[in-house]
Amino acid sequence: MGTKARRLLVDEQGQALYETALVLFLFLVMMIGIVMFGPLVYTRLAVDAASYDCVTSAVEAVSSESQGYYQGRVAASQTLQGFRLNPSRITVHIWTNGTWGRGARMVCQVSYDLRLSGLPGVALFFPGSDAVIDSQTALAVETFKSQW
Amino acid sequence: MKTQAKTKKRRKFPGEQGQVLFQTALFLPLLFILIGLVVDGSLMFTNYRRAQIAADTAAHAASHCVSREVFYTSNQVVLAWEQAVYNAHDYGSYNSHGQVIIQHIVVGPNWVRVEGEALLPTIFMRFVGIPELRVRVVGEAYPAYGIDYEWQ
Numbered sequence: 001m002g003t004k005a006r007r008l009l010v011d012e013q014g015q016a017l018y019e020t021a022l023v024l025f026l027f028l029v030m031m032i033g034i035v036m037f038g039p040l041v042y043t044r045l046a047v048d049a050a051s052y053d054c055v056t057s058a059v060e061a062v063s064s065e066s067q068g069y070y071q072g073r074v075a076a077s078q079t080l081q082g083f084r085l086n087p088s089r090i091t092v093h094i095w096t097n098g099t100w101g102r103g104a105r106m107v108c109q110v111s112y113d114l115r116l117s118g119l120p121g122v123a124l125f126f127p128g129s130d131a132v133i134d135s136q137t138a139l140a141v142e143t144f145k146s147q148w
Numbered sequence: 149m150k151t152q153a154k155t156k157k158r159r160k161f162p163g164e165q166g167q168v169l170f171q172t173a174l175f176l177p178l179l180f181i182l183i184g185l186v187v188d189g190s191l192m193f194t195n196y197r198r199a200q201i202a203a204d205t206a207a208h209a210a211s212h213c214v215s216r217e218v219f220y221t222s223n224q225v226v227l228a229w230e231q232a233v234y235n236a237h238d239y240g241s242y243n244s245h246g247q248v249i250i251q252h253i254v255v256g257p258n259w260v261r262v263e264g265e266a267l268l269p270t271i272f273m274r275f276v277g278i279p280e281l282r283v284r285v286v287g288e289a290y291p292a293y294g295i296d297y298e299w300q
Contacts (some may be wrong), residue, residue, distance in 0.1 A: 025176075041191070045194055045197055048194070135198075138205070139205050140209050144214050
């Protein structure tokens with residue numbers, strides 16, 4: 001082995017830089033994973049709260065089914081807006097199991113189209129990370145509440 | 149003598165190669181533990197909120213069960229125990245997807261309290277033998293009746 005090659009093998013300049021480059025990739029993936037996880041949990045909480053608010057509002061309307069649906073939609077939308085989520089990505093489905101009436105089971109499903117790929121680095125390391133977060137809550141239409 | 153000892157030491161620790169890798173290997177478990185706690189804590193909190201919603205809806209549904217017989221005979225609002233318990237179990241399990249075990253349903257004259265236990269599954273903590281955590285959830289509700297006008 002030549003003297004020059006031997007000197008290069010013994011030379012430790014830039015060693016730390018080289019090793020840092022090796023582990024940096026792993027750290028980067030982990031950090032982006034954490035960054036991605038925050039909005040996911042936040043949206044999950046928001047959507048759960050919205051579906052609960054939606055159904056508790058919907059079951060209070062005892063005189064008309066459409067009024068119940070309207071109240072539910074407004075409540076879900078306002079809750080999600082309170083969480084500063086984009087209203088154009090919200091979908092609210094409300095339905096009644098069986099015939100609507102006092103005591104009937106109403107179900108409210110709130111979905112939010114979460115675009116995680118907009119976050120820096122997410123699309124690169126986690127392609128296809130956009131997800132629809134949804135939550136469903138059921139409750140019975142008020143049985144003895146007076147009409148007004 | 150001194151030079152010989154120095155040479156021996158240097159042979160044992162030949163250089164600074166692998167310093168960063170060594171430090172990374174040292175701190176990586178710590179980082180994994182921190183990330184595990186963050187992920188598990190967040191997931192458990194979202195599951196806890198879901199369980200609380202299940203307990204609240206269970207209590208709300210149970211509070212609808214006003215006894216008609218008692219009302220017709222004495223004009224009093226009293227909850228029908230059996231129906232209230234059935235409703236609480238029905239809505240509690242529907243809304244929690246089976247993650248809440250309803251333990252006590254206390255039906256008062258015109259209120260109902262549902263007490264349950266939520267099973268919060270873990271991801272990272274199961275590697276240290278904690279596959280789930282159990283927390284207590286309580287929901288309370290009062291029946292809506294006799295309202296004559298809006299915002300009364």
